[in-house]
Structure formats: structure tokens, C-alpha cells
Amino acid sequence: MSADRHHPDGGDLHTPQGPLDAGGHELQDQPPRTLVPAVPEVSAHPSRTLWGDAWMRLRKNKLAIAGLTWITFIIIVTVSADLWVPQNFAEPTSTEFASMQAPSADHPFGTDRIGRDVFSRVIYGARVSLAVGILAVSISLVIGLALGSLSGYYGGLLDAFVMRTADIFFAFPYTLFAIALLAVLGPSYRNVFIAIGILGWPSIARVLRSSILSVKENEYVDAARAMGASDLRIMLRHIMPNAIAPIIVYGTMSIGGAIITEAALSYLGMGVQPPTPSWGGMLSEAKALMIPAPWLTVWPGFAILTTVLSFVLMGDGLRDALDVKMKD
Amino acid sequence: MLKYVFRRILQMIPVFLGVTLILFALRIPGLLPGDPVQLIVGERELTPALRAQIEEEHHLNESVPVQYGYYISGILQGDLGRSLQKNRTVTDILLDKFPNTARLAVSAILVEIVIGLMAGIISAVKQYSFWDVVVTLSTSILVSVPVFWLGMLLQMFFGIKIKQWTGGAFSLPMSGMGSPPDLVHLILPSITLASVSTAYVARIMRSQMLEAMGQDYIRTAMAKGLSQRVVVFKHALKNALIPVVTFIGIDLGALMGGAILTESVFSWPGVGREIYLAVMQRDWPVVMGGVVVVVLIVMFVNLLVDISYAVLDPRIRYGGTAE
Numbered sequence: 001m002s003a004d005r006h007h008p009d010g011g012d013l014h015t016p017q018g019p020l021d022a023g024g025h026e027l028q029d030q031p032p033r034t035l036v037p038a039v040p041e042v043s044a045h046p047s048r049t050l051w052g053d054a055w056m057r058l059r060k061n062k063l064a065i066a067g068l069t070w071i072t073f074i075i076i077v078t079v080s081a082d083l084w085v086p087q088n089f090a091e092p093t094s095t096e097f098a099s100m101q102a103p104s105a106d107h108p109f110g111t112d113r114i115g116r117d118v119f120s121r122v123i124y125g126a127r128v129s130l131a132v133g134i135l136a137v138s139i140s141l142v143i144g145l146a147l148g149s150l151s152g153y154y155g156g157l158l159d160a161f162v163m164r165t166a167d168i169f170f171a172f173p174y175t176l177f178a179i180a181l182l183a184v185l186g187p188s189y190r191n192v193f194i195a196i197g198i199l200g201w202p203s204i205a206r207v208l209r210s211s212i213l214s215v216k217e218n219e220y221v222d223a224a225r226a227m228g229a230s231d232l233r234i235m236l237r238h239i240m241p242n243a244i245a246p247i248i249v250y251g252t253m254s255i256g257g258a259i260i261t262e263a264a265l266s267y268l269g270m271g272v273q274p275p276t277p278s279w280g281g282m283l284s285e286a287k288a289l290m291i292p293a294p295w296l297t298v299w300p301g302f303a304i305l306t307t308v309l310s311f312v313l314m315g316d317g318l319r320d321a322l323d324v325k326m327k328d
Numbered sequence: 329m330l331k332y333v334f335r336r337i338l339q340m341i342p343v344f345l346g347v348t349l350i351l352f353a354l355r356i357p358g359l360l361p362g363d364p365v366q367l368i369v370g371e372r373e374l375t376p377a378l379r380a381q382i383e384e385e386h387h388l389n390e391s392v393p394v395q396y397g398y399y400i401s402g403i404l405q406g407d408l409g410r411s412l413q414k415n416r417t418v419t420d421i422l423l424d425k426f427p428n429t430a431r432l433a434v435s436a437i438l439v440e441i442v443i444g445l446m447a448g449i450i451s452a453v454k455q456y457s458f459w460d461v462v463v464t465l466s467t468s469i470l471v472s473v474p475v476f477w478l479g480m481l482l483q484m485f486f487g488i489k490i491k492q493w494t495g496g497a498f499s500l501p502m503s504g505m506g507s508p509p510d511l512v513h514l515i516l517p518s519i520t521l522a523s524v525s526t527a528y529v530a531r532i533m534r535s536q537m538l539e540a541m542g543q544d545y546i547r548t549a550m551a552k553g554l555s556q557r558v559v560v561f562k563h564a565l566k567n568a569l570i571p572v573v574t575f576i577g578i579d580l581g582a583l584m585g586g587a588i589l590t591e592s593v594f595s596w597p598g599v600g601r602e603i604y605l606a607v608m609q610r611d612w613p614v615v616m617g618g619v620v621v622v623v624l625i626v627m628f629v630n631l632l633v634d635i636s637y638a639v640l641d642p643r644i645r646y647g648g649t650a651e
Contacts (some may be wrong), residue, residue: 168346173585173622180619184354263474265591268604290484301477309472
């Protein structure tokens with residue numbers, strides 16, 4: 001996937017044809033360029049930042065755009081759900097006996113054991129999943145970025161301590177550790193994202209640390225230091241912007257991972273508790289009803305799959321767009 | 329060699345202490361919400377007399393470091409406490425279930441090796457072909473599927489939809505309780521358990537193969553007129569395999585620790601399902617003890633895997649620390 005590799009000096013030396021940027025400039029009528037140092041006319045395109053470049057490449061990746069579209073769609077649907085979702089997700093839909101009806105025009109995904117509309121529940125379940133995914137990854141990011149940057153920048157004893165602590169976290173099987181935490185904290189919506197967030201920081205810290213270690217060696221960092229820049233300034237202005245790309249990729253994929261974990265924990269009864277609709281919890285209820293009501297199993301799982309897949313594809317796309325090399 | 333093994337074991341000690349410290353900390357009153365006595369008592373009513381008795385029994389009235397000492401020495405002697413529900417020690421219960429977990433883990437690893445390697449090699453050798461696209465897409469999908477949902481779908485399909493053709497041979501949940509499972513019952517749980525890792529194996533194999541195929545010695549071998557098969561399997565594969573083997577080794581450790589989701593979906597009588605049932609029954613000693621046991625198993629299997637690398641590949645032995 002390195003066919004269109006990003007060139008750090010801002011000149012687009014390797015893609016001589018085609019629409020070049022978001023500003024609508026087309027350079028097709030110019031003679032094909034060869035490998036020469038960037039000439040002034042190239043730097044005359046002010047919109048060509050690193051991120052603009054990445055966005056341009058991302059746009060060409062159909063799978064990543066499909067993922068982004070699906071995520072956007074789900075966010076819009078869930079945020080606006082109160083305005084249009086036809087049935088109450090928490091209560092049976094009608095007074096007559098409507099338990100386990102097969103999908104129909106009234107209930108596109110059928111109804112569950114006590115007659116609740118599965119379609120509404122899947123949509124409200126997306127709220128829980130997305131919220132847990134984003135909140136959990138935010139917690140991991142706050143802890144992981146702080147510890148990872150200190151660890152990578154200062155090294156020494158602090159680094160050794162942080163990395164050994166990370167090793168200890170990695171020694172735990174992930175799901176089991178989450179269960180142990182929730183056994184103590186008590187299963188609830190809030191505790192699920194706290195637990196997943198706490199478990200996620202070591203990976204973030206490791207990725208950022210190794211990224212900083214390689215950026216730190218650049219001459220411009222030495223130059224900034226020679227000019228008397230403070231540690232904080234070097235960190236925020238010079239190192240972070242160049243070290244953050246792997247975190248963006250990893251963070252995007254982690255949201256998908258957190259959503260799967262939340263579903264697994266709720267499936268095991270350690271996560272979001274009923275009657276709040278969550279995809280994992282719905283699958284847990286479906287387990288005993290696979291024969292009479294297979295739609296109870298199919299739709300929540302399909303929702304998890306498509307949502308997580310979207311984040312994975314987005315992550316893959318970002319990795320190629322930002323040209324991040326990751327050890328799988 | 330002995331020196332390497334010794335150093336590797338020494339490295340395990342701080343991790344072991346850290347892991348036990350965290351699990352121990354989860355039991356200290358006040359540090360986290362949750363009362364350890366209540367955890368031990370479970371749903372039973374807690375009278376002051378009972379509380380005093382339990383505090384005495386579990387050394388909860390001692391100072392925190394002394395408690396930790398008791399905790400560690402208990403673990404080292406294989407004493408993880410007693411189940412609240414069953415009149416047995418946690419160690420007994422888990423040891424009983426371990427062979428089933430090991431059986432499932434080994435067959436899942438076989439699935440990973442056979443399918444993952446094949447898919448990875450095919451998609452690398454025929455890069456950008458139809459099969460490459462199929463493999464790349466299906467690995468993305470596989471890492472996004474919740475394993476327990478995959479298990480449910482497989483059960484629905486093989487156990488219910490096409491039951492008349494299979495004679496119900498796959499439907500473990502109805503028949504496999506208690507008695508040691510048959511080989512045929514292994515098939516669906518192994519595929520489910522292996523799914524995510526198989527996708528990773530295929531991805532790593534593909535990228536490693538592509539890298540190996542670009543090397544000079546491959547071009548030399550091709551130029552010598554060797555057949556593609558010889559080049560792929562004798563020259564490229566050998567070098568591409570090392571990272572894959574590393575991944576599989578780590579995964580073996582993780583799987584040996586029990587697969588809580590797969591085992592509970594398929595009612596597989598292993599360590600993972602036992603811990604799940606304990607969670608359901610609020611049998612906290614089994615849950616917390618189970619986590620300790622699983623971490624120890626994972627660490628031990630990783631140690632064995634690392635040592636066997638060192639035997640196979642001398643570079644690791646002499647290459648300083650294992651990281």
C-alpha cells in the first residue's frame with residue numbers, strides 16, 4: 001500500500017497527474033515533474049498541509065470512506081433517534097400479545113421475548129456502544145498520552161517504571177481483567193467504560209513512546225533545544241505533531257475494540273444492565289431463543305459487526321493515508 | 329542456555345508481583361468501592377459475628393503488607409481459597425477444567441496455522457488477485473466480528489438449520505455437558521475461538537511473505553530457474569515464518585488461559601466457562617482465583633514458548649534481553 005507515499009517536504013513529487021488538492025487546483029497541464037527539489041510554485045499552495053495531504057489520500061480509499069460514511073450515518077441516526085424512532089425501546093409495543101413476532105412492516109427487526117421492538121432497541125443500543133467506545137478510548141488516551149509522552153521524552157527511571165507497569169497490564173488476559181475490575185466496581189454503564197479505558201492505556205503509551213523515541217532524534221528537535229525552547233514547547237510544538245499519527249490510527253481502531261469489548265461484557269452480564277438496550281445485552285437475551293426467534297440474534301450482532309468494521313476500515317485507511325508503519 | 333532460562337525466569341518475578349499486587353489491591357477495603365468481606369460472603373446475610381470470623385479466617389484484620397504476604401504465599405502454595413457455591417477449593421475446580429481448555433486451545437491453534445498460513449501465502453503470492461481481495465476483506469471482517477456472535481451464528485446454522493444433514497452432530501450445548509467432549513464437538517468451538525487470530529496470522533503472513541518475496545535472494549533463486557513452488561516454499565516461506573511463529577506462540581499462551589466467551593457460548597466445560605459461571609453466581613473467590621490461575625498459566629506458557637525459541641534460534645539466546 002505504499003504506492004502513493006507521502007513526501008515530507010510538502011512537494012508532491014511522486015504524483016505528477018490528477019487533481020491535486022482540495023482547492024481545486026489541477027496541475028495536469030504542467031509538464032510531468034521529475035525528482036527535483038521542491039520549487040517555489042509548489043509551496044504556493046497554502047492548503048497543502050500534512051493533514052490536507054492525508055485527507056486527500058484518505059478520500060481515494062473507498063473502504064475507508066465507506067467506514068466513515070457508516071459511522072457518520074449511525075451517529076446521526078442515534079443522536080436524532082428520539083425524534084423519529086417509532087416505538088419505545090423499553091416497553092412492550094402494544095397491549096395485545098406481541099412477543100417474538102417475526103420481522104414485519106411494523107417491526108422491521110421483529111420483537112423480543114416481552115414484545116419490545118428490536119429495531120428501536122438496536123438503534124438505542126448504538127448510543128450505548130458509541131458512547132462507551134468513545135469515552136473508554138478518551139480515558140485511555142488521557143492516561144496513555146500523558147504517561148507515554150513523559151516516558152518517551154524523559155526516558156530513564158520514569159520510562160522503566162511506566163513500561164514495566166505496562167508489561168504487568170499486558171500479562172492479564174484482556175477480557176478477564178475487565179471482568180475482575182467490574183466484579184469489584186460493580187457492573188454498570190459508567191463502570192464499563194472506566195474499566196475498558198483503564199485497560200487501554202498501556203497500548204497507547206507504548207505506541208506513543210516508540211513514536212516519540214524516533215521523532216526525538218531529528219535535527220529540528222536539537223535545533224529547537226539549542227535555541228532555548230522549553231521542554232514543554234519542544235514537546236508540544238515539535239515532537240507531538242510529528243509523533244501523533246500512529247496514535248490517531250491506533251485510537252480509531254481502539255474505538256472498534258472498545259465497542260466489541262463492551263458488547264462482550266454486556267453479553268456476559270458484566271456490562272450495561274437491562275433495561276438499557278445494549279447490543280451485547282440483547283445477544284445475551286437472544287441466546288436462549290435462537291430457535292424460535294433467530295432475528296434476535298442476527299440484528300444486534302450485525303450492528304456490532306458493521307460498526308466495528310467501519311472503525312477498522314477507517315483505521316486501515318488512516319494508516320495508509322498518514323503512512324504509519326505499525327507492527328501488527 | 330541455562331543462563332537464558334534463568335534470566336527469563338528472573339524477568340517474570342516483577343511482573344508476577346505486579347499482577348498479584350493489582351489483584352490484591354482489588355480486595356483492599358477503601359481503595360476501591362467494594363467490601364472484601366461482602367465479596368467473600370456473597371449474597372448471604374452479613375452478621376457482625378460472621379464478619380469477625382471471616383476477617384480472622386482471611387487475615388483481613390492484619391495490616392495491608394502482612395495481608396499481601398499471606399496472599400502471595402497462598403498463591404505460591406496453590407491455595408486460592410474456597411468456592412462459595414461448591415464445597416471445593418478453587419484450585420481443584422480449575423485444575424479439573426484445564427484439560428478441556430487445553431484441548432480447545434490446541435485445536436484452535438491448528439486451525440490458525442492451517443487456514444491462516446494458507447490464506448496468507450495465497451494472497452501474497454497472488455497479490456492483487458481475486459483471492460487476495462477475498463482474504464484481505466475477510467480478515468477485516470473477521471477481526472470485527474464479536475466471537476460470541478460468530479459462535480451463536482455457527483450454532484444456529486450447523487445445529488439448527490442443517491441439522492437434518494449433520495444428524496445434530498455439532499450441537500454440543502444439548503449433548504456435551506459434563507462428559508468429556510468428542511472430537512466432532514471440537515470443530516465449531518475451535519473455529520470460533522480461532523477466528524480473530526486466524527485473521528491476524530493471515531495478515532502477518534501476507535505482509536511478511538510480500539517482504540520476503542522482494543528480497544535479492546528470491547530474485548537470485550528465480551534467475552537460477554527454480555520453479556515458483558520451490559522459491560515460495562523453500563526460500564521465502566522459511567524467512568517469512570519467524571514473526572508468524574512468534575504471534576502463534578503468544579496466542580497459544582492466551583488461549584491456554586481459557587476462552588471465556590467461546591467456552592460460554594458453546595457450554596464448553598473449560599476454565600473460561602467456569603469463571604463465567606462463577607461471575608453469574610457471584611462466586612467471587614473462584615473469579616479472582618481464576619484470574620490469578622489464568623495469568624500464571626499465560627506467563628508459564630509464554631516462558632515455555634520463549635525457551636523453545638531460544639533452543640531453535642541461537643540469536644535470541646545471545647541477543648541480550650528477550651525484548
